[in-house]
Amino acid sequence: MQNYIWLAFGGACLFFALVFWAITDSDELVEVEKKAESEVELQIQPEKVASMNHLGALFDEVKPLDMTTRVVTAAQHEAEFRGTKFINEQKSAYAIELFRVTDEAILKNFLKKQPDRKGFTYLRLSGEGHPEQYVLLYGIYRNAAGAESALADLKLDLPASVKPAAAEIGKYQPLVNDLGSDELSASSQLYEVKLKTAPLPKIDEAQMAALQAKAKAQQKAAEPPAKAATTTTTVTQRDADGNVVNVQRSQSSAEQPAHPKAPAQQEVADPFN
Structure with missing residues (x-):
């Protein structure tokens, strides 16, 4: 229904437009010329500029140009040129x-x-x-x-x-x-630099060896002390049936182990039991 209503409204607008176009006669249209407006003379008045009586009032704020600067034209004159x-x-x-x-x-x-x-x-x-x-x-x-x-x-x-x-x-x-x-x-004065020959110092090998030995000693003293190796020995006693009767453990320390890959624990059987 809404579409039909819009269609009917559009048809009505078109009908009224056709009726208005039919009753309008182009011969009755009269062109109206617009009259020119009266020219108004422009009155230009000069702008009033504020002035001061003392013309040098800004002398301290705005410094005058320094006209005493001398001209420098280098590498153009002869040595006899003076200023x-x-x-x-x-x-x-x-x-x-x-x-x-x-x-x-x-x-x-x-x-x-x-x-x-x-x-x-x-x-x-x-x-x-x-x-x-x-x-x-x-x-x-x-x-x-x-x-x-x-x-x-x-x-x-x-x-x-x-x-x-x-x-x-x-x-x-x-x-x-x-x-x-x-x-x-x-x-632009030029300055001369005079260089003097200086003999190279002789190297004392004994002194150098002493310095190297001292440096090695200081380096060795700075290193942390090595930990002593600890060996643990375990003695296990068994009877004839293989049952454990007694277990004894002992520890011994040394600065350097005899063999680094030796086992830390040893099991010794009592040959009398």
Whole structure:
């Protein structure tokens, strides 16, 4: 009955759907266009940012960048390259500035052609608003007069366009921020280790034998003592019919038994009974 009820309900739904489809006229349907909503002008207001009067209030919490860190470019410069240490030590002295170049290879080639490179030093100049340059210096003098006198007697094969001049070393200080070759070599010093020959010790055989005997004695003393072997003797007396008349037992101990496989008990018959 339940299946018939569901079938009748489905047929009724289908009938009402057909009736609704039949009475509906597609010509009477009217399409309604939705009117556009009026545009509302967006009012954008700038975000209010909290500010403080004292701009350096976080100076202690956020440390400023350390701009005094020196640049290390190892295995790229010649031995005559100098940095801030040289400038600080000789800032009041004078030297002869031979020339400046932007390519270090030109300066290196010039140094390689010199038979005597003693007295030459060069610096790398760089900084804000200053292009990178390499300046070659010659000699160190206490004052400008000494540098001018050495410049007059200078005998170097330089092109005619190169005009050497005396210069104070301290003027390069704001533009030098490097580690010199002298500092890098000082931090990586090489040490020499000298080994001496030492004779091998001679072995005393008598002393070695005494030590071995002492070790064996200590090992033997550490071992537990061996238990003594115990032998039990039993004497049984029988009469003529074979009945036991008397039984006697005796025990004897020895450190080492005469025969390990000997029986522990012996039965001796009385020849008189």
